Amino acid sequence: MIKILAIFLLLPSCIYSQSKSINFHSIQNKKLFADHLFCEGDYLRAVEEYEAIRKTIKNDTIDFKILLCYSELGLYQQAEQNVSLSSNSDLSSEFNKLFYINQFKKDQYSFYSFYELRDYQFTIKKFSTLNIFHKLTSMSYLYTDLNSRTKEEIVKPFDVKDRSTISSFYDWKLDPPYKSPALAGILSAIIPGSGKMYVGEWGDGITALLVTGLLAFLAYDNFRANHDTRAWIFTGLGAFFYGGNIYGSVVSAQIFNARINFEFKDGLNLFLEQKNYFMPEYDFCN
Amino acid sequence: MISVTKICFNIILLAGIACNLRAQISSEEQFNYAKNFFDKEKYFDAVTEFKRLLFFDETDQYNFAANKFIGLSYKQGGKFSDAVYHFTLAEKNTGTAHELFETRIEIIKVNIIRRSTGRAFILLDSLQSDETFINKIDEINYWRGWAFIFADDWESASTSFQSIAPDHELKVFADSINNNFYNETFAKVLSIFIPGAGQFYTGEYVSGLISLSWNVLWGYLTIKAFVDDRVFDGFMIGSLLWWRFYTGNLQNAEKFALEKNLEITNDALYYLKNSYTGPKP
Incomplete structure (x- = not known):
């Protein structure tokens, strides 16, 4: 009770x-x-x-x-x-x-080593998982070094609509449109400003040619007129501009190449972000 | 005599009910629990617990306060967009004009801190044009003054503070800062007439002397070349050297004035952050 x-x-x-x-x-x-x-x-x-x-x-x-x-x-x-x-x-x-995607994000430059060293679970049979793995491996080759991979090998894991994009990335990687810093320097040594023009900086090239040419002329003219002091000042200035023009051309070619690399990687990054790193869409919230 | 079974039963019954009662807490208790984290400056936990309250509380009575504290916590953590988002949610759930004003001012303060002062001015204008807040005009002007400070317009800041009180502490401060500024145009004009004078004006004496020397040297050589009828030499020295150093002198004068002004602004903001005791954004 x-x-x-x-x-x-x-x-x-x-x-x-x-x-x-x-x-x-x-x-x-x-x-x-x-x-x-x-x-x-x-x-x-x-x-x-x-x-x-x-x-x-x-x-x-x-x-x-x-x-x-x-x-x-x-x-x-x-x-x-x-x-x-x-x-x-x-x-x-x-x-x-997700593990592969994370691994790729964590260290994108060496992801392909998973493939080459067979350091992943080959027991996985599911096609979609392996497909993501192979796509990421291909991207890793494009980011780092092609390691003698053929275009077919790189392009194969991707959908038909993405293959042309990957193919153009491959071509760019194989033969990037670099400019030779040595050639730019030599050209500028022969004709001041021509190295800059070779890199595509036409305005700078023409300016370098005119300034160096004028200073050389002034030096020559003053020596001819026996104005030795002024002549040496212009010679010094001319030599300074001439050296600067060679150095500037080499640096311009290096900057040009760095920009090519940057644009290439930027393109790869953009492609990966658009594809969300090939991650499937999970619908937990609806 | 009470049997052991009965004692056990009673203990289990009471313990069960006690545990149940202890685990169940009211929304008010949860609010205080979250507020306690906020008061202890544990802003991450405060946000979590306020969000938990908002998620489970079906009465919606804490929608204003909880969102306001979440906004304040995010603000303390430097997450300004999240702060504005939650202040806006709080604004939608305000019950009184005072709460509405308070929330809008918080949004304005965040906009001042993150230097989106244009947005702060728009919000301040909307508050000022609202007749409900006619008695809050001093506070609106106060934050307008702060917005001007962060917009680096100390003269307008001074005017805003002056409209609160002619001898307002921040008005006096803004005036003193404004008086310390170097006039960039004046520095440039000085250097137009006397190369290096603009640098002297900004206190960069060495740079001013160097600039003056270069201009004297190349100017002398240019003029001498023309005097000696060496027109080509004169033209070349004048255009390639004198003109280059002359324009460089003008650019330098402006650059130094800008740098000095930036230093003055930074020192002023540092003072306001660390030494000013009044309300701050």
């Missing part, structure tokens, strides 16, 4: 507290809140909430979202640790896709 009375008396207070209060930090609510933060794009807080509940709720979707959060935050070390947890998951191929 006392037991029934106790339950009868305490039950309303319990119900009352449920109606007015919320357990903000219960496991289920933490998960709901984490999902909300994830969809809001607040990955830093989302991952903190997911990490807090992952030991209690064994769920490979949560593990995958943690991996996605770390990837979005660029915390590749932490992301990598989560991949190893997924070996028995149904989502293991998705984990692997």
